[in-house]
Amino acid sequence: MTSSARTQPDRCPGVLAVHQAADGGLARVRLPGGLLSAEQLRLLAAASIELGDGNLELTSRGNIQIRALRPGAPQQLSDRLYAAGLLPSISHERVRNILASPLSGIDHHSQYDVLPLAAEFDRLLCRRPELAGLPGRFLFALDDGRGDLGAVGADVAVRVLPTQTAVLLLGGESRGAEITLDEVPAVMVAAAEAFLAERAAQGSEAWRIAELPDGAVQIYKRLGLLQATAVEHASTELLAGPYEQTDGRTALVVTVPLGSLSPAQAAALADVADRGDGQLRVTPWRSVVLGGQASVRDLEPAGLVVEPGSSWNGVTACAGKPGCAKALADVRADAREVTPRIPAGRRPVHWSGCERRCGRPAGGFVDLVAAGNGYALDGVPVAAGLAEAVAAARGVQ
Numbered sequence: 001m002t003s004s005a006r007t008q009p010d011r012c013p014g015v016l017a018v019h020q021a022a023d024g025g026l027a028r029v030r031l032p033g034g035l036l037s038a039e040q041l042r043l044l045a046a047a048s049i050e051l052g053d054g055n056l057e058l059t060s061r062g063n064i065q066i067r068a069l070r071p072g073a074p075q076q077l078s079d080r081l082y083a084a085g086l087l088p089s090i091s092h093e094r095v096r097n098i099l100a101s102p103l104s105g106i107d108h109h110s111q112y113d114v115l116p117l118a119a120e121f122d123r124l125l126c127r128r129p130e131l132a133g134l135p136g137r138f139l140f141a142l143d144d145g146r147g148d149l150g151a152v153g154a155d156v157a158v159r160v161l162p163t164q165t166a167v168l169l170l171g172g173e174s175r176g177a178e179i180t181l182d183e184v185p186a187v188m189v190a191a192a193e194a195f196l197a198e199r200a201a202q203g204s205e206a207w208r209i210a211e212l213p214d215g216a217v218q219i220y221k222r223l224g225l226l227q228a229t230a231v232e233h234a235s236t237e238l239l240a241g242p243y244e245q246t247d248g249r250t251a252l253v254v255t256v257p258l259g260s261l262s263p264a265q266a267a268a269l270a271d272v273a274d275r276g277d278g279q280l281r282v283t284p285w286r287s288v289v290l291g292g293q294a295s296v297r298d299l300e301p302a303g304l305v306v307e308p309g310s311s312w313n314g315v316t317a318c319a320g321k322p323g324c325a326k327a328l329a330d331v332r333a334d335a336r337e338v339t340p341r342i343p344a345g346r347r348p349v350h351w352s353g354c355e356r357r358c359g360r361p362a363g364g365f366v367d368l369v370a371a372g373n374g375y376a377l378d379g380v381p382v383a384a385g386l387a388e389a390v391a392a393a394r395g396v397q
């Protein structure tokens, strides 16, 4: 949708701006860099059990959602999150959409640990009153040099270069301006401010830089930066399994089937995190990173996925029925029925209850959309044999 045509208000949910879905209130908790302590995960799980449907949903931006909040529950939820340090800014809570490479500072592919830069950027962002006016969909990303966040199409991204500098990339483009690592937090803030200024100058209501005519070019101009450095994006796939840390220990990437974390699964993750370094990182791919010699022992029995060859890797779904009033099918139930019947494949799969395709992954994917009497797969109705059709479309290995 073009910015000039936009008439809808920005209803992107937060903790304070809860969205009313068919199954009750929906709150989204921002986790800059995906960071979460084991204690905070337990608190979120308890809040969902007592105030919502009991589950925690991992989102495509590395955040966590709680659904089916009862009337009056949002106030209790925000009080609990504030006490736990998960709501550090009342004014800016919906604009803290900050991704960082999930294995930053952990493995040998990390060229620089961007998490301290992300924390400093978050601090600066929350100190600028005008930036509370950013759209809730405006996305920031800090890539530690491996290129894994290239496909997320962040509005303002930085990527570390082998020269220990960084490139500023706007509007999801792959050519940007080189800056020093020290400059990263302040330049990201300046880019967000320049977006708001350019949007106002154009009389636009755009939510994203890519929606603003000539947006990236105009923002580089406002920043006085030259768009001269090109980068290549890597595969976004972060498979479940062990990853060797630079300190000799082993980190574990755990896929959460359909991004829906049950109370038992949340408890298992928190317990394993406590036996490691006490921290978790929520990724944009419905998985969680556990650093510091994490053990798989308690995870698989809880239904979590730790095998790189699992067919659950790369399978996502929107809320579907009964949570969403627009849904034409219970897509999660259908995905749970079909996915174990097919081997792992090369292409990700996204199940959608309607044409809006909420929560779809960045980049290419097998596109399953409920049609009322079945599904359309990549736009073509599937008459019979859904599992076989999905397997063929995934490029099963």
Ligand code: SF4
Binding pocket: 318, 319, 320, 321, 324, 325, 326, 327, 328, 352, 353, 354, 355, 356, 357, 358
């Ligand atoms: S894709 Fe459609 S059915 Fe699914 S959550 Fe979005 S609006 Fe609802």
